[in-house]
Every structure is written in C-alpha cells, then in structure tokens.
Amino acid sequence: MARIIDGKAHAAALREEAGRRARRMLELTGVQPGLSVVIVGDDPASRLYVKNKGEQAAAAGFRSETHTLPETISQDELLDLVARLNLDPAVHGILVQLPLPAHMDAQAVLAAIDPAKDVDGFHVINAGRLAVGLPALVPCTPLGCLRLLKAELDQLKGLEAVVVGRSNIVGKPMAQLLLQADCTVTIAHSRTRDLPQVCRRADILVAAVGRAEMIRGDWIKPGATVIDVGINRVPSRDPAKAAEGKTRVVGDVAFDEAVEVAGAITPVPGGVGPMTIACLLDNTLTAAARILERDPAEFA
Amino acid sequence: MARIIDGKAHAAALREEAGRRARRMLELTGVQPGLSVVIVGDDPASRLYVKNKGEQAAAAGFRSETHTLPETISQDELLDLVARLNLDPAVHGILVQLPLPAHMDAQAVLAAIDPAKDVDGFHVINAGRLAVGLPALVPCTPLGCLRLLKAELDQLKGLEAVVVGRSNIVGKPMAQLLLQADCTVTIAHSRTRDLPQVCRRADILVAAVGRAEMIRGDWIKPGATVIDVGINRVPSRDPAKAAEGKTRVVGDVAFDEAVEVAGAITPVPGGVGPMTIACLLDNTLTAAARILERDPAEFA
Numbered sequence: 001m002a003r004i005i006d007g008k009a010h011a012a013a014l015r016e017e018a019g020r021r022a023r024r025m026l027e028l029t030g031v032q033p034g035l036s037v038v039i040v041g042d043d044p045a046s047r048l049y050v051k052n053k054g055e056q057a058a059a060a061g062f063r064s065e066t067h068t069l070p071e072t073i074s075q076d077e078l079l080d081l082v083a084r085l086n087l088d089p090a091v092h093g094i095l096v097q098l099p100l101p102a103h104m105d106a107q108a109v110l111a112a113i114d115p116a117k118d119v120d121g122f123h124v125i126n127a128g129r130l131a132v133g134l135p136a137l138v139p140c141t142p143l144g145c146l147r148l149l150k151a152e153l154d155q156l157k158g159l160e161a162v163v164v165g166r167s168n169i170v171g172k173p174m175a176q177l178l179l180q181a182d183c184t185v186t187i188a189h190s191r192t193r194d195l196p197q198v199c200r201r202a203d204i205l206v207a208a209v210g211r212a213e214m215i216r217g218d219w220i221k222p223g224a225t226v227i228d229v230g231i232n233r234v235p236s237r238d239p240a241k242a243a244e245g246k247t248r249v250v251g252d253v254a255f256d257e258a259v260e261v262a263g264a265i266t267p268v269p270g271g272v273g274p275m276t277i278a279c280l281l282d283n284t285l286t287a288a289a290r291i292l293e294r295d296p297a298e299f300a
Numbered sequence: 301m302a303r304i305i306d307g308k309a310h311a312a313a314l315r316e317e318a319g320r321r322a323r324r325m326l327e328l329t330g331v332q333p334g335l336s337v338v339i340v341g342d343d344p345a346s347r348l349y350v351k352n353k354g355e356q357a358a359a360a361g362f363r364s365e366t367h368t369l370p371e372t373i374s375q376d377e378l379l380d381l382v383a384r385l386n387l388d389p390a391v392h393g394i395l396v397q398l399p400l401p402a403h404m405d406a407q408a409v410l411a412a413i414d415p416a417k418d419v420d421g422f423h424v425i426n427a428g429r430l431a432v433g434l435p436a437l438v439p440c441t442p443l444g445c446l447r448l449l450k451a452e453l454d455q456l457k458g459l460e461a462v463v464v465g466r467s468n469i470v471g472k473p474m475a476q477l478l479l480q481a482d483c484t485v486t487i488a489h490s491r492t493r494d495l496p497q498v499c500r501r502a503d504i505l506v507a508a509v510g511r512a513e514m515i516r517g518d519w520i521k522p523g524a525t526v527i528d529v530g531i532n533r534v535p536s537r538d539p540a541k542a543a544e545g546k547t548r549v550v551g552d553v554a555f556d557e558a559v560e561v562a563g564a565i566t567p568v569p570g571g572v573g574p575m576t577i578a579c580l581l582d583n584t585l586t587a588a589a590r591i592l593e594r595d596p597a598e599f600a
Contacts, residue, residue: 123428125425128427131427158491172432183491184488186486189482
C-alpha cells in the first residue's frame, strides 16, 4: 500500500513558515508583505476561494486586501484598478481571480499586472523567465506539487517524470520545474497514442487532465510517486444520495486502484489542493523580497 | 537504409520562398523587410556567419545591414545602437551575434532588443509567448528542425518525440514546438539515467547535445526520423592529415550506424545547419508582417 501524502499537513507547515518569514521581513525591513486579490462578479466558488486566500494571508501576518467588483464593471475600470495596485508600494502580490466575465479579455488583464507582482505566475514574462531558467514567479499549483515531491523523495535527479496534461497553469510549468530538478520529463496529453504505456514509465506521475479517475491502477509503475492535480465532481457513491444530486470529489487518478501499486500518492481532496494557497503566500513573500531587492532566502 | 534529408535543398527552397514573400510584401505594402545584424569583435567564425546572414538576406531581396563594432566598445554604446535599431522603421529584424565579449552582459543586451524585432527568438518575452502558445518569434534552429520534420512526415500528431539536450536555444524551444504539433514529448539530458533506452522510444529523435557521435545506431528505433543538430569538430579520418591538425565536422549522432536503422536522417554537414539562416529570413518576414499589423500568411 502506498504512503498517503498528507497535503493538508504540508500546507499547514508551509503556511506557518510563511508566517515566520513575514514576521522576519517586517523585523528586518519594516515592510509587511501585502497581497491584493481582485474578484469580479458573484460566482460562489470563486468567492469562497478568494475568501480563503484573504483569510489565510491575514492569518499568516500578511497585509491582505480583497477588491470585490460587480459583474457589470468595464474592462477599463478593472485595468485602472490593476494599474493602481501596480503602483501601490504596500502591495507585493496581485491576483485577479479567474474566470473573468465573458465581456473581458482575460489575457489583456493578466498582461497588465506588473510581472514583479504576478503571484499567480500567469504573465508571459514569468512563463518566459521560467522557460529560460531565470528567477520567476511560478504558478502556485505546480509549485505545490514540486514541494510535495521534494518532501517525499530524497532525490529527483535522473528520475523519469511524466506529466499528463499540457495547460499553461499546471502541465507546462510543472514540466519546466521537473526539468530544472534534473528529471527526464515527458509531457503527455489527449493526443498521446498509448497513454497507459507512457504512464507506466513514470517514477513520478503528475496527473492534470481534469477527467475523473482516468488514470487506472495498472497504468502505474510499482513504487511510483503519484501526484493527482485533478478535482472532479462525480455522483455520490450512495445511489439514493446520488439520485438527490449529491456529489463527491475525485481526482484524475483512480485512487483505490493506484494506492495498491504506487509508492506514494496524493489523495483528492487533501493532497495538492491545500498546497495552492500556501504556495500563493510563498510567492507573495518571494515577490516582496525581490521588490525590496533582497534575497527571499534572507527571510527563511 | 534511411532516406537522407537534404537540408541544403530545403534551405534553398525556403530562401526562394522568402524572396517571393519579400517581393510580395513590397508590392502590397511598399515596405521592404529589413534585417540588421550586429557583430562585436573579430572572431573569424562569427564574422563568416554574419557575412552569410547578410548576403543571404540581400540575395532574397531584403534590406540588409551589418554593424561591425570593435571588441573595445562599451556595453552602453552597444545598447545605444540597439535602441536606435529598435526605433528604426526600416529595420524589422535585429540580430546581435553571440558570443559577445566577456566585458558584456549578453542577457542584458538581448533583453534590450524590441521583442517584436527579436528574430533570434532569444528574448524572455518570446520564450514566454512560445511557452503559453501565443504567436512568438521562435529560435531559428528548432524552427528549421520542425520544418524538416513536417516536410518528411505526413503527420506529427501522436508521435513520440525525444529531444536530447535542454538548451534555451535549441532543446527547450524544440520541445515546445513538438508539443504544439501534438507529439508526446520527452526532454532528455546529461542527467538522464538510461539515455539509450529513452532514445529507443523515439519516433522523432532530435539530438542537440554537442558531443560528437554520442548517439549510436542501436539507440535508434527502426524507422525513426533523426534530426542531428550537433556540429562537432573531430580529427580527420586520415591519420596523416589528422597529425597535421586537419579536422572534419560530425554531428551528435553516429551517422554511419544510424543510417542503417533510421527511416530518415539529417546529415552533418548539410542537414539542419543550412536551415538556420533560411529560418532567420522567414522570422524577419514574420516580424515585418506583424509590425505592419498584417498576417504573415498574406505574403505567401
């Protein structure tokens, strides 16, 4: 049976560390790291997610502010807010919650964020800096996956890593991070011919496809470390509850099968998910340190 | 026996096409595409390479200029020239020949080039645009490799591609291009544990490591398409000539062995090499079209 990687515990430790580092930054520089989260519209899931970000930032001793804008706001008004936040010296991290309303061009809004404050790591300049190996702000989810892998494995160097999924938010930056960690990296996707066989090569398997339980137990190399990024809603196991519309959350990996084969595996929920906001705090500290022209490691 | 991919012929055809497109651009817009090449110092190999670039651009009907600066020039003087070229409406492509003298910061010089005119595709913004799938200027060598592959293979989709080497100039952008072409892409490198076995998976094998004849015939899957980016100088086969210091050029692949196994293979010299300058002309046309806010395909 695989070890279950406790993402909640790792995330709690990382949040605590972020709190220590924020205090240290305040002591050494007089500056409190500041995170500004912008949300447009009333989507309940986005609202909850933004609330969690704000609360966790505040709990870690960050200056935390949330800008809640109506669905009807124009793109220019949103861009004006972003421009003000870019100039605000108390703000070190800016996060515009996606998705944006349909009348807005999300690419244009993300491109307007100062890359030095782009704590989601979605700006083209941060993607480019990651690609060429310069210091970058890296998307939070792959950063969280890398942290779990480093905690789980003595050494990543030379391992065969397979990333299933090639999104800009998870798959592609994940591949870059694993390559920087000296893994042999394969990126697989919907056009991959024999996905089970490709997955079976993986010492490290990262699943980020968004299809419930697609990756089966017999696709997994015995002893592999499996990181499941998927968050998929499926009907409840209990037919009566399912008939009432009750759902449960599963990953991209068929957990019950995979746990019999893998060496270690993240559960869903409680695996990668909790790491994302913790990494957002970490990114905000990194951004603040670089804006202050200090080495982020100084505040360790 | 593998088909030998004739890079010289492909490059000649691409240069001819670039000439047609340049004439078409001039007819339709009144603008002649312009390439400006900057070289600092006296390195004979760089001088020759720059001379070839200028001559091929001129032969294809481009406006072509070369700025030859003394080794002793300061970085600020070089940056001033780049700034002037950025503003010059007759210049659509700027290429600063590398390597630069040791007293200069090449990264800072490359970062000063307007990304819209960065026909070498080395600017962080172009690396980022390539990574996230936006229109980008892409480094010439991987672009040339992709052209050879598309000419050679009916379909790239779903093929297993292995890129050996992870440089910013070849390996990493090559992997991005193959991923965009829907290959399953593996990036292997010096830390890869069982490189022969990884190479044996490849329907498409791109070798860009800079080690003479490292990749042996029995590392190649029968029928694979092999693209050899290496240019390595080794002693002449003739011991008497070798004793006189005579050399010959070989690739990263042991050609005589590989040709027995592969389905198609690029020779060295005469494979990838000639494609690079032809792709530079193509990039200059792309840059000019985008600066004119026209679709590059309009001038096909």
